[in-house]
Amino acid sequence: MQLVADESQTWLRELRDPETREAAAARLHALLLRAARFEVGRRRHSLGHVQAADVDDLATQAADDALIAILAKLDTFRGASRFTTWAYKFVLLEAAVKMRRRAWQGHEVTIDDEAWTRFASSGGGDEVETGELLAAIAQAVPRCLTDHQRRVLTALALDGVPVDVLAERMDTTRGALYKTLHDARRKLRAELEKEGLLP
Amino acid sequence: MSRLLNRLLGPGEPEVTCEQCFELLDEYVELEVQGKDAQAKLPGMRAHLEGCPACHEDHESLLAFVRAGGRA
Numbered sequence: 626m627q628l629v630a631d632e633s634q635t636w637l638r639e640l641r642d643p644e645t646r647e648a649a650a651a652r653l654h655a656l657l658l659r660a661a662r663f664e665v666g667r668r669r670h671s672l673g674h675v676q677a678a679d680v681d682d683l684a685t686q687a688a689d690d691a692l693i694a695i696l697a698k699l700d701t702f703r704g705a706s707r708f709t710t711w712a713y714k715f716v717l718l719e720a721a722v723k724m725r726r727r728a729w730q731g732h733e734v735t736i737d738d739e740a741w742t743r744f745a746s747s748g749g750g751d752e753v754e755t756g757e758l759l760a761a762i763a764q765a766v767p768r769c770l771t772d773h774q775r776r777v778l779t780a781l782a783l784d785g786v787p788v789d790v791l792a793e794r795m796d797t798t799r800g801a802l803y804k805t806l807h808d809a810r811r812k813l814r815a816e817l818e819k820e821g822l823l824p
Numbered sequence: 825m826s827r828l829l830n831r832l833l834g835p836g837e838p839e840v841t842c843e844q845c846f847e848l849l850d851e852y853v854e855l856e857v858q859g860k861d862a863q864a865k866l867p868g869m870r871a872h873l874e875g876c877p878a879c880h881e882d883h884e885s886l887l888a889f890v891r892a893g894g895r896a
Contacts, residue, residue, distance in 0.1 A: 656894065659894070660889055660894070663885075663888075663889050663892070664885050664889075667885065667888070705848075705850065705851035705854075706850035706851050706853070706854045707850075707854065709894060710850040710853065710854055710886070710890055711850045713850075713886060713889055713890070713894065714846065714849050714850050714853075714882070714886050717882060717885045717886050717889065718846070718882055721878075721881060721882055721885060725878075755826050755829060758829060759828065759829065759832075762829075762832055762833070778832070781831075781877075782828075782831040782832045783831075783832075787877070787878060788876070788877070788878045789878060799842050799878060800841055800842040800843045803841070803842045803876055804841065806834070807834065807839075807875070810832070810833050810834040810836075810875075813832065813833060814833055814834075814836055817833075823833075823836075
């Protein structure tokens with residue numbers, strides 16, 4: 626454990642010291658690029674139509690952006706993990722967001738309000754219990770949710786729009802959208818409990 | 825519960841926010857890799873990872889990369 630802490634402290638010291646900062650940042654960038662390539666490799670299937678060189682550019686951009694973010698946030702490293710694990714989460718997030726947005730580039734996000742009407746009438750599920758719940762949800766949505774909550778729930782939960790893509794299109798953040806989704810889910814659960822459909 | 829119901833209703837348990845999840849993700853993953861009870865140490869993380877597809881994917885990626893020794 627002490628070895629891990631020492632290793633993390635060495636990273637912090639070298640990234641802060643003007644004498645060693647450049648070399649340490651270059652070493653860190655190489656690690657971040659490896660992580661970014663790992664991530665784009667995992668998600669390559671979502672970008673079937675994109676050239677390999679463009680996908681590698683995404684990885685490089687993710688490593689570049691993550692390095693900037695990490696250097697700006699060095700003081701927030703709490704030492705709860707290895708420094709490198711802490712750093713990897715920044716680059717994996719950057720790579721994932723870039724991949725999701727690239728996959729949806731040129732695709733319009735349309736929120737289909739009529740989907741709930743069709744959903745309610747179809748029952749939506751194979752099993753009787755599931756179908757009953759889904760039908761109750763479809764009826765509760767227009768009754769219990771605000772327009773904004775309904776649009777966010779429809780896009781994220783029904784249409785499968787990635788939250789980062791929706792955040793970009795709606796000029797907001799992942800956290801703000803998830804909070805809206807969370808509030809909508811809580812209202813729906815309360816409604817289903819009231820109707821005796823959920824324990 | 826079906827996957828669609830999960831997406832619509834979420835985990836129905838207290839959960840952290842996306843921002844808190846990102847803040848704790850590295851610690852959570854290292855606890856998992858060490859075989860420790862990450863959920864007990866950081867309550868609300870598992871529920872959030874079940875409810876938020878994007879954070880779920882970010883968690884899977886970090887866990888896979890760390891398990892690969894950061895050398896994949």
